[in-house]
Amino acid sequence: MSLWTAGEIAQATGGQVVGDFAVDGVSIDTRSIEQGDLFVALAGVRDGHEFVAPALAKGATGSLASQAVEGPHVLVEDTFKALEKLGEAARVRAPQVRRGAVTGSVGKTSVTQAVRAGLMLAGKAHSSVKSYNNHIGVPLTLARMPRDTERAIFEIGMNHADEITPLSRFVRPHAVAITTVGAVHVENFPDGEIGVARAKAEIFDGIEPGGVAILNADNAWFDLLSDAARKAGAKVLSFGAGETCDARLIDFQPQADHAVVQARLHGKALDFPILQKGFHWGPNSMAVLLMLEALDVSLGDSLAALGAFEPLEGRGAEKAISLPDGAFTLIDESYNANPISMTAAFKSLGARKTSGRRIVALTDMLELGEGGPGYHAGLAQPLDAAGIDLVFCAGPLMKSLWDALPSTRRGGYAESAAELAPQVTQAVEPGDLVMVKGSNGSKAGAVTAALLALDGRSGKAG
Incomplete structure (x- = not known):
């Protein structure tokens, strides 16, 4: 079954079909076009409509455009707004999907990809690729989500206040994790780190009723974040070194080619190896375990995924x-x-x-x-x-x-x-x-x- 038919794209976006077609993927970049993709002609440094013909030549079967272009396409008023609508339609048509979202000042891409590894072991999974975490990347990731997906994980980033709220509302996550909050992007926040913390708390604005918020109890902004999560109706689960943490890191022991994590998950002792050797992977692995649990992944699959997850390029x-x-x-x-x-x-x-x-x-x-x-x-x-x-x-x-x-x-x-x-x-x-x-x-x-x-x-x- 195709990801989208031209009729479905038109229905989702309010567009007009010009030449019937079906697609198996969605792309905004001709450099990464794959056979059967929908090419979305976004405005950028150069107008995306200039690249419709090259996209078709590389294998795209149709495009999403706001002006007349060659080849099959769906004609819309605004391609960016149409991409957002396509993403929302993908979420609405697949209500069975258990969705998670990750943000934080440090580690969100690595944690997202480690969670993805666990989701893939558990069933039909979907996720962000690379660092597709902004106002384009999040709706694009949603628009790419197959209709038979069981679980999905999204990375959500920001540089300024009021950027995470709309993205969280696109995803409507059942579980969210904030890895940590620190002095990142502070030049954009007159009130400094507390402004960053409040911006990260925007991830709760889209959380599904009864959702789970996974928070770093060792972070200075834990109380602010947990209060915001509870006000949004979320259940708070904590990770860190403290005795009251739901996922408690006891020890992290780097070895020559791996590390051993000692932890307690809801009071149960766990010792497990991971391929990451950086100390930050102690708390990261706790966040991953809680997120996978919240997305209905077994502990066995979670530990297997963590044990096989390799450091990402440029990130260790x-x-x-x-x-x-x-x-x-x-x-x-x-x-x-x-x-x-x-x-x-x-x-x-x-x-x-x-x-x-x-x-x-x-x-x-x-x-x-x-x-x-x-x-x-x-x-x-x-x-x-x-x-x-x-x-x-x-x-x-x-x-x-x-x-x-x-x-x-x-x-x-x-x-x-x-x-x-x-x-x-x-x-x-x-x-x-x-x-x-x-x-x-x-x-x-x-x-x-x-x-x-x-x-x-x-x-x-x-």
Whole structure:
């Protein structure tokens, strides 16, 4: 059975069918078009209608357009509003779906994808891909949901207040999780972190009556969030280190190629292995267990999913890089960074056993507002506590950290990630543990790419 027929698309969006067709997927990007997709011509830097013909050539069977285009299409007044309506129609036509939503200042993509792994073991599952968590990504994810789906998980993000509320109302989740709240996007909140917390609490605005709110009891904003959840009619379940937590983290023990989590779930002792070695995966795994439970996944499937879930690219993925005289380990954390995740990453790196040095290459943490330089300088203390041997810094904000570092810990500084990369590639030696971390917008991936390029070469890059 097709995902959508042209008639169903027209009925959902109030559009007009021009040439009959059916689709098996929905896409907004010609670069990722698959055979049988519906191409949605959204307005952007360039008008999406310019890409209808290339989309059809790549295999799209029809398009959603607001002006006359070639090929079969559904004609609507506004393609963005039509995409929203298509997403809502997908939710309404599949009332059997048990839906979950994840937000938080740190870890929402990894937690969402770990939950997805559990849902896939339990039955017909649907989920967000990549970080499709904004005003386009959420309705797009809904519009892609097959009508026979049993369980679904959605990632919901924000940069400003009043962004999560409409997205939560699209999803209408039965269970929500807020991983944590911290100093992320604070430049957009005049009242600082409490503004971020209130914005995250918007996820309760769309929760189904009697839904479950899964919250981090170790976070400073737990009381604010739990009060907001209860006012929305949700049942609160907590995770953290405290004795009263529904999912209580007792211990997290990193090993060479995995970690062992010791926990209590509703008072029952659990010990289980996971492939993630970062300490933040202690609380993350607790959130995953509670979310999967709320979505009617068995504990056996939940533990199996956590045990097989591998670190995501840019979010802790590791690779041994071969040099002429041996290999070093690259830990890729280049997708995102903020003061919370930086501190957790340093602690995890410091706990790792290595025959070489612990090295970090850091690029700017963005959207921290006027406090940005202070947040960067403040990383010197957790770096010291973790016993990191060598620190490389790139970017104008990271200059504040560079200035705060003792000379013995300074590896190198550059204005940009691209300029820093050759300094790092020259410095690495066999046995080193090398972590690259920074905000995606500050191009930390350039350092990762340079280190990956060393693999198997006869000599280091200059």
